[in-house]
Amino acid sequence: MSVDSVSLGSTGLDELVPSRYAVQVGDIEVLVISDGVLPITARTMATNADPTEYGNWLNDMFLPQDVLDWPLNVVVVRSGGRTILVDAGLGVEFPDFPRAGQTVQRLEAAGIDPSAVTDVVLTHLHMDHVGGLLTAGLKERLRPDLRVHVATREAEFWEAPDFSHTDMPAPVPGALRHIASRFLNEYRGQIKTFETEYELAPGVLVTRNGGHTPGHSIVRLASGGDALTFAGDSVFAPGFDNPEWHNGFEHDPEESARVRIELLRELAATGEAMVATHLPFPSVCHVATHGDVFRCVPATWDY
Numbered sequence: 625m626s627v628d629s630v631s632l633g634s635t636g637l638d639e640l641v642p643s644r645y646a647v648q649v650g651d652i653e654v655l656v657i658s659d660g661v662l663p664i665t666a667r668t669m670a671t672n673a674d675p676t677e678y679g680n681w682l683n684d685m686f687l688p689q690d691v692l693d694w695p696l697n698v699v700v701v702r703s704g705g706r707t708i709l710v711d712a713g714l715g716v717e718f719p720d721f722p723r724a725g726q727t728v729q730r731l732e733a734a735g736i737d738p739s740a741v742t743d744v745v746l747t748h749l750h751m752d753h754v755g756g757l758l759t760a761g762l763k764e765r766l767r768p769d770l771r772v773h774v775a776t777r778e779a780e781f782w783e784a785p786d787f788s789h790t791d792m793p794a795p796v797p798g799a800l801r802h803i804a805s806r807f808l809n810e811y812r813g814q815i816k817t818f819e820t821e822y823e824l825a826p827g828v829l830v831t832r833n834g835g836h837t838p839g840h841s842i843v844r845l846a847s848g849g850d851a852l853t854f855a856g857d858s859v860f861a862p863g864f865d866n867p868e869w870h871n872g873f874e875h876d877p878e879e880s881a882r883v884r885i886e887l888l889r890e891l892a893a894t895g896e897a898m899v900a901t902h903l904p905f906p907s908v909c910h911v912a913t914h915g916d917v918f919r920c921v922p923a924t925w926d927y
C-alpha cells in the first residue's frame with residue numbers, strides 16, 4: 625500500500641501513524657497522544673544561551689538553526705473510574721500551525737468520546753495546552769458535570785498576566801492573553817481550583833510547581849510500585865544538557881530553571897518515568913545524570 629492510498633484527512637480515524645502510546649502505571653492506564661507539532665523559532669528555546677554554543681547544540685541534536693518542529697503531547701489517565709485529560713493541545717484556530725491541534729480527533733480515533741472525559745487537568749493556561757478546549761462544537765459534546773482543574777495561582781495570574789520576563793515572537797503574548805481569557809470565560813462554571821496539591825483519583829496527584837507560569841502544575845502518578853510524572857512545560861529538550869538555558873515562554877525564567885533542575889534531580893534519584901509536553905513523542909523516558917548534566921533515556925517501545 626502506498627502512502628498516497630492512505631487517507632491523511634482531518635478525521636484522524638485512518639491516519640498512517642495513530643500517534644497514541646499506552647503505558648501502564650500499576651493500576652493506572654496512561655495514553656500519551658500527540659497533538660501534532662508546531663513550528664517555533666529555534667532561538668525561543670534558549671534565549672540566554674551563547675549563540676555559538678546553542679548553534680553547536682542544535683547541530684549535535686540534528687536540529688535546524690532557524691525554525692524547529694516543536695512536539696506537543698497530551699495525556700489521558702484512567703484511574704478509579706475517572707477519565708482524565710491532561711492538557712488539551714493547541715486547538716484549530718491557528719492557520720499558521722496546521723499540523724497541531726489534533727487532540728480531539730486522535731482521542732476519538734483511540735475510542736475516547738469527549739463525553740467519556742470526566743476531568744481535565746491544565747498544567748497551565750498557555751494556548752498550546754488549553755486551546756483544544758475551545759475547538760468549535762467541543763464544549764457541547766463534553767459532559768455538563770466535567771471538572772477542569774487549574775491551580776488558583778494560574779487562574780489569578782491570567783487576570784493580569786506579566787510578560788516582562790518572557791522573550792517570545794511579537795504576536796504571541798497577545799494570542800496567549802486572548803486564549804487564556806476566552807478559556808476562563810467559557811469554562812467559568814466547570815473550573816475547579818486547587819492551591820498547591822490535589823488528589824484527583826487514586827494515585828493521581830496534581831502538584832503546583834510554578835516557574836514556567838506561577839500556577840504551572842505537574843501530574844504525578846503512582847500505583848503498585850510504579851510511578852510516572854507528566855512534567856508539562858517544566859522540562860524542554862535543551863533542558864537536559866543545559867537546564868539553566870531559559871525558554872522564551874517562561875514567565876519567571878530563573879525560577880523555571882530552579883524548578884527544572886529540582887525535578888530532574890528528583891526523577892534521576894527515584895528512577896521513575898517521565899512524560900513531557902514538548903519532548904519528542906511518545907516522550908516516555910527516564911532521567912539519568914552525569915555531574916550537573918542530565919540525559920533523557922527513552923523507554924523501550926514495547927508493542
Ligand SMILES: [Zn+2]
Nearest residue numbers: 750752857901
Ligand atoms: Zn507549552
